[in-house]
Amino acid sequence: MDSIEQGWSSNPRGRGEGVVDKIRNCRHEISVWRKANPPYGKETISNLQKALEEVQNDMSKSEEEVIEVSRKLKEAYRDEELYWEQKSRTAWHVYGDRNTNFYHALTKQRRIQNRITGLYNENEVWTNSEIEIEKVAVNYFEKLFKSTSPADFEGFLAEIPESVTSEQNRRLTALATEEEVRKALFLMHPEKAPGPDGNILIAQEMFHGIRTNNACKEKFMAIKTDMSKAYDRVEWLFMERLLLKMGFCSRWVSRIMTCISSVSYKVLLNGQPKGSIVPERGLRQGDPLSSYLFILCTEALIVNIKKEERNKRLTGLKLLKDYEDVSGQLINFDKSSLQFGHKVPDVTRVEIKTQLGISTIGGMANYLGIPESLGGSKIQVFGYVTERINQKINSWTVRFLTKGGKEVLIKSAANAMPNHVMSCYRLPKAVTKKITGAISHFWWGGSGNKKGIHWLSWDKVCKHKDEGGLSFKDLQGVNTALLAKQLWRIIDKPECLFSKVFKGRYFRNTDPMDPHRSYSPSYGWRSICSARSLINKGLIKRVGHGNSISVWSDPWIPAPRPRSATPKTQPQVLVPSLKVDYFINPATLSWDEDLLNAFIHTDDVNIIKGLAISRSHRPDQMDGPLRIMGAIQLNRVIK
Template identity: 30%
Template sequence: MFNKLCDDISKAYDRVNWAYLDAVLRRWVFVINGVDGCVCVSKLFPMTCLSAMVKHETARGSMHGVKMGHDGPFISHLMFADDCLFFCRATAQECEVLKRVLRDYEEASGQAINLQKSSIFFSSNVDEALRADISSIMGGWHNKKLSKAGNEILIKGVAQALPSFCMGIFSLPIGLTDELERMLNSFWWGNNAEVGKGIKWLKWERMCIDKKLGGLGFRSLQLLNVAMLGKTCWRLIEEPKTLMCQVLHAKYYPNGDFLSASLGHNPSYTWRSIISAQDLVRRGTRWRIGDGSGVRFFHDPWLCTKANFWPSRELCPPHLELVLEADIHKIMSTAVFPSSGVDKLIWHYTPNGRYSVKSAYQLASSLTLDVTHNVEGHWSSLWKLAVPPKVKSFLWRAARDNLPSKFLFYVVEHTDSSFKIRVCMLLWQIWKDRNGTVWNNKSPVPAASVMAAASAWAEWSSVRASAARSSPQQIALAVCLGWHSLPPGVIQCNVDAAFFAEEKMMGLGMVVRNHHGEFVVGRSIILSGCRSVEEGELIGIKEALSWIKELGFLKGVLESDCKRACDAIGSAGRNISEMGVLASLCRAELALLPDFSLRFVKREYNAIAHCLAKAARDFISHHVWTEPPDFVAGLFHIPCSCEQ
């Protein structure tokens, strides 16, 4: 019978007895000049001494570690930075010895054991009575029960991340992933902190649904495994010159590429694992059109649409293939960049065209998970409530009929913010008191329940990091406050894009102001095709730069409210999608205006350009405004106190 103790040193860098450290260093004949060196070893040497103390007790026979196999060594402790694992027999005597070692270490070094982050684990053959005795000896080292919200964070941040290295290389057996998911489901629903048991009110598959659709957003390990293997598949496509790619190419697909490769004869387990993600990669990969020479019109994926990347065709005698009318708009909306050179395979589901595990998992989920598990409701409103996470988790359980009650959707959708908070906190407290009555035989007092709910809300809100909120006057003057004073002769140009889905069009708006913030000239442009937001914003930036150059302005600032577009222009070579090509064209235009800079601004500061973009739908092609139109004229009356 063995137990394992996980120990964390509290503030290891800040807490140290300098006399102790000096004595240790002199004992080791170690001389340090300067304060920085002392800080570097302030944790290293005390932990080394703790290791020596444990080894001493093990040599005396008062502690026994865990033997790793028949001929393997005994392990009494493992250390990494300020985290420690101690192994000993599950007896009161050995736990007393370990407790004494830790107490002596604390007194000598000045450091302290963080009991809040320390825990104890027992082997399966240790009975409950002995577990309780040992936990009491260690003074609070036990498995503390987390709230459902805490369990959620622990599962997502730790448990589901642990096998990620293996899942990026090998396909895990379905039986193993099923067993792991059963364990995670039991852990989340577990009502007994000591034995980890409890009724599982919902299947794991239903809990893996997105939070906006009624689930908890947990990951299916099997789908995550495929998505992570897809990362290796993407390397075979994007980095064909690496040694791994050359070996696999020579062995498994010598006469083609990875997307056309087959399992082959006598494949290795590694290749079986990689090829299992091939179909997912195929479904998310398409061609970015350059000169078009390497893409077959009907036989390769190249349309910029989420549903289907292949054009539909109709066979007509004798040997004609006609495009269906439904695909004409899709073809017209797909960007083509002959100047960019060769065609390139990209991942459709990320803005930069490069594969990501997150987007691949979302694609796999949409293709695999049962849509009948989705539950209608105002789930987004529920998760946005300004209440503690444990209360949101409780409300989710209630709304999923795991408590049950569905009147909550009316509360979160049709009542004011203050009422929502009071109702949600009180319901959570009532449920907590109900559990105390059923399991601990407590008798709650209604008035005390109300006070406890109010106290819990006050405590949580006091420690919550709240962002500074603007007053109504500040909101009204958003455009004014977004203005920065400029030197004489320097202009500011704001640009924005608006999208009209019904007309399958998009509008661009841009406005030039002088260094006083006064209107100089504006422009509205209407374009056919309705592309992604980022592509539309980049097209607007490119058009604005060309227009500024035509007008003869040499110094100024160009502002956009699309951060992704601004970031794409600033990060050369990292984006291989259509968005990346547009960003490179914007960089080329910006290089011709060396005294111009591009910066991101909040949307409310870009209101004038947005209004001009929306007005573009009233014109056939484009319109130049020499005077500010009535619908934005009021935004140019800037009080002197607003200028910065």
């Protein structure tokens, strides 16, 4: 902490320094401190162990001296573990389980995997000398970051609307508050950079629609274009003119361009930085700002596609070629692919493939780590999840883990790895059974085909720690809870794009909890619907105007598990379609007690009279435990 304060306040150049200079000074001071205070090593730990043994056996030593040496030894163990944990770049573990051997082995493994022994140069000749490897690598990145100096892009930007308001510009140029800076910093992982994610389910729904929608089967197709080194090729001049065209004020644009262009690179070869590259284009990957800027670049392409579509001049990939010329992007045709509606003739498909120069048709590879084509056996489609977990827990370095380390690995890595898939799709029971079996095999010390002794059933191991278990998760329960989160998102935020896509496709005139079966539903929607039973356990309909809540079938009576009203008469004489608004006096906007007493059981009448009625005629609203929690708490939901 002292080194950081000294670096931040120092001014070695004798002039006013900015944030970048202060950060550079801090890095220098930390480096000086690190050299003066080397981490505890095996020799230090060995000396402290001997010292502890001596003071424990020396009757003349006080208890305070014993405690002091013990404290230093604990610090030595902690610092050694922390040192190797950081070098191994393992983010899932926690400190304190004495897994130094594991971290050391993992670091050695990473060094071997990352070592570059040779490269092909631009003439496809293999080179393996260090000097030649450095030359090839530096030349490659120098060419990649060399600007093509695009000039004729005014026409491409002509249709870009000015969408940024003066109020938005004012907020963008306002000084950042201390709280905003703190919030942004503490959202980051200590050794990672945050970035936005895409929406897997919306993309999958689009491809499913092309395959199954009658209006799309014969005339629609999708082109998935893979941009080669997309971030690294963005032209700065194009980026600057685009931002100004969209209405961002010049002051803010100047700040952004400074962030983009004030960068230099070195090539890290076998742990050593080589060369010096000053780029002329490109966005830094890993910077959360870069993702948004790249999306704005793509917005220029979308605007021009719409313009050419209106003018009926959208042919081939000519527009994409124009986009390449002005933005610096380059289409990788080998990784791009096509998707056709089922009824598009084969002859047409071949003609389009030939004209576009894209040969891949069908599965569309992966999108954000999940297969884009979910046809056929779901056990085969999601089999890769089991393979990844097996690779993780069967890696040779895990043999150095303590029992506590294994527990954390299972909870933080093995149990968490399927979450990305399970938050979108229902994994088949056969897949979750294989995953559970692999985790159980790992926990009980099995290796290869040799099984360890299973001293308890896995169900007992998965029980909560208060009940004698280890709180390992039931994957089927986690899967249901994650899908319930998606379903609640549709219920709770009907105006978001995610909800609108599914509403337009599956429940235009009803609500997402309606159990009616839609025509040709996607596997994503069927997976989400499988969580209805969990949502129903705590779902309640809050009375607004009351005209959409069924008195006898909807859960609108507050209870530990919300339910419908209990009738006063026999069920056969009830009106099934009766709505709650029947019992609301429209003149006074209060409950009509005479009608309530005539139809509903006395116990429920007393509860209903305590329900507030909206005086602003707001619509009825679904509510439940997920809204109360704010964010879904899986431990509670699974129980």
